[in-house]
Amino acid sequence: xxxxxxxxxxxxxxxxxxxxxxxxxxxxxxxxxxxxxxxxxxxxxxxxxxxxxxxxxxxxxxxxxxxxxxxxxxxxxxxxxxxxxxxxxxxxxxxxxxxxxxxxxxxxxxxxxxxxxxxxxxxxxxxxxxxxxxxxxxxxxxxxxxxxxxxxxxxxxxxxxxxxxxxxxxxxxxxxxxxxxxxxxxxxxxxxxxxxxxxxxxxxxxxxxxxxxxxxxxxxxxxxxxxxxxxxxxxxxxxxxxxxxxxxxxx
Amino acid sequence: xxxxxxxxxxxxxxxxxxxxxxxxxxxxxxxxxxxxxxxxxxxxxxxxxxxxxxxxxxxxxxxxxxxxxxxxxxxxxxxxxxxxxxxxxxxxxxxxxxxxxxxxxxxxxxxxxxxxxxxxxxxxxxxxxxxxxxxxxxxxxxxxxxxxxxxxxxxxxxxxxxxxxxxxxxxxxxxxxxxxxxxxxxxxxxxxxxxxxxxxxxxxxxxxxxxxxxxxxxxxxxxxxxxxxxxxxxxxxxxxxx
Numbered sequence: 001x002x003x004x005x006x007x008x009x010x011x012x013x014x015x016x017x018x019x020x021x022x023x024x025x026x027x028x029x030x031x032x033x034x035x036x037x038x039x040x041x042x043x044x045x046x047x048x049x050x051x052x053x054x055x056x057x058x059x060x061x062x063x064x065x066x067x068x069x070x071x072x073x074x075x076x077x078x079x080x081x082x083x084x085x086x087x088x089x090x091x092x093x094x095x096x097x098x099x100x101x102x103x104x105x106x107x108x109x110x111x112x113x114x115x116x117x118x119x120x121x122x123x124x125x126x127x128x129x130x131x132x133x134x135x136x137x138x139x140x141x142x143x144x145x146x147x148x149x150x151x152x153x154x155x156x157x158x159x160x161x162x163x164x165x166x167x168x169x170x171x172x173x174x175x176x177x178x179x180x181x182x183x184x185x186x187x188x189x190x191x192x193x194x195x196x197x198x199x200x201x202x203x204x205x206x207x208x209x210x211x212x213x214x215x216x217x218x219x220x221x222x223x224x225x226x227x228x229x230x231x232x233x234x235x236x237x238x239x240x241x242x243x244x245x246x247x248x249x250x251x
Numbered sequence: 252x253x254x255x256x257x258x259x260x261x262x263x264x265x266x267x268x269x270x271x272x273x274x275x276x277x278x279x280x281x282x283x284x285x286x287x288x289x290x291x292x293x294x295x296x297x298x299x300x301x302x303x304x305x306x307x308x309x310x311x312x313x314x315x316x317x318x319x320x321x322x323x324x325x326x327x328x329x330x331x332x333x334x335x336x337x338x339x340x341x342x343x344x345x346x347x348x349x350x351x352x353x354x355x356x357x358x359x360x361x362x363x364x365x366x367x368x369x370x371x372x373x374x375x376x377x378x379x380x381x382x383x384x385x386x387x388x389x390x391x392x393x394x395x396x397x398x399x400x401x402x403x404x405x406x407x408x409x410x411x412x413x414x415x416x417x418x419x420x421x422x423x424x425x426x427x428x429x430x431x432x433x434x435x436x437x438x439x440x441x442x443x444x445x446x447x448x449x450x451x452x453x454x455x456x457x458x459x460x461x462x463x464x465x466x467x468x469x470x471x472x473x474x475x476x477x478x479x480x481x482x483x484x485x486x487x488x489x490x491x492x493x
Contacts, residue, residue, distance in 0.1 A: 138440055157490040
């Protein structure tokens with residue numbers, strides 16, 4: 001009954017599945033991106049305080065949300081790899097890191113661009129901005145540690161330990177605007193309360209968050225395919241794929 | 252190690268001749284302290300670096316008393332953190348190279364407990380000189396006596412935590428060549444709360460306000476580190492010693 005689940009851990013099966021999944025993930029991402037952008041840039045009314053400058057929220061918030069989600073994904077994948085010794089979990093963790101670092105960078109830059117007209121400054125050493133910057137350092141440290149090992153198994157396990165040690169930063173980022181008096185505004189979306197943003201601005205934001213998430217998963221599937229192929233390059237299924245004899249791996 | 256087990260009065264031929272936990276801690280701690288003292292120049296490097304960094308600021312920023320007084324908590328704490336980072340590579344490298352670390356792995360004792368003893372010995376060699384030098388340097392920064400006392404107390408509570416957190420990074424990178432800056436980069440984010448709390452406690456003392464909050468938090472971090480870090484470091488050592 002659980003065969004389909006265990007088959008996922010097999011590199012050739014995952015390679016084929018990820019190939020199919022990436023189209024099924026990136027197509028909705030593109031559609032949602034268009035809808036969200038149109039809704040955010042054209043349909044949503046200007047903010048009564050910030051005018052049109054608030055619209056960068058439609059890039060900034062999804063990027064920041066993903067930067068944290070991806071780090072947690074990386075840490076969980078690393079933990080699964082450590083505990084159950086699944087090579088594929090380590091491959092997923094390795095593939096997450098550059099994507100997460102890019103989104104963290106995007107969040108910081110779009111935040112700075114938004115901050116200049118709103119707060120009068122590109123940067124402030126307040127808890128949320130600083131902890132997001134620390135997240136960027138954590139990603140770089142992860143990628144650096146991974147690259148420093150020659151033995152792939154050691155690299156996998158050492159970076160998994162590092163990712164798990166660093167995951168404590170993610171709740172700090174998330175709760176920083178509640179725990180400390182911060183220049184950054186408080187939470188807009190909350191699980192239990194009504195959102196503090198008007199409905200016609202809210203739906204493009206949720207659409208963009210969903211779009212970015214689909215985009216991340218689609219790109220992750222593509223990266224994991226490449227990572228798995230690279231790790232298993234000596235095996236027969238990989239040689240078949242590379243020779244073109246079997247384009248999608250084992251089905 | 253075997254000779255020490257025999258001489259502790261246990262009969263190794265009998266069934267369970269294990270060392271008790273405190274005896275084991277003492278054995279590992281004493282051995283590491285002895286080895287460290289033999290190479291005391293390694294450890295003194297971090298104390299000298301601490302003094303150097305603290306000396307640079309009045310020369311480059313300003314020698315005026317009010318400026319220095321304002322800078323002192325942060326500068327002295329940053330220098331202590333940098334000195335810790337610089338000395339971390341000493342913790343496991345020598346033992347990894349001559350095979351002692353693998354011997355530790357094969358012993359029937361909890362690895363985390365033994366690593367805690369090693370890290371304590373390392374802190375005595377590298378952290379305690381910093382704590383001793385800090386009041387002297389704080390006086391050169393024109394800090395009043397009350398603030399100097401709180402600074403020293405915050406360092407006493409904080410530097411063991413820094414050494415412990417650093418031991419995770421040292422364990423992860425002990426097998427790597429030229430991983431000095433990488434080690435600093437991966438442990439520094441973990442050390443930030445301790446740095447901020449220690450500097451803040453001293454700042455509050457300087458302003459004459461209540462310092463118990465940050466000091467309690469520093470103590471909490473120390474207790475947390477002592478209980479959780481050895482687990483992580485043991486895992487990391489097992490990975491590196493493969």
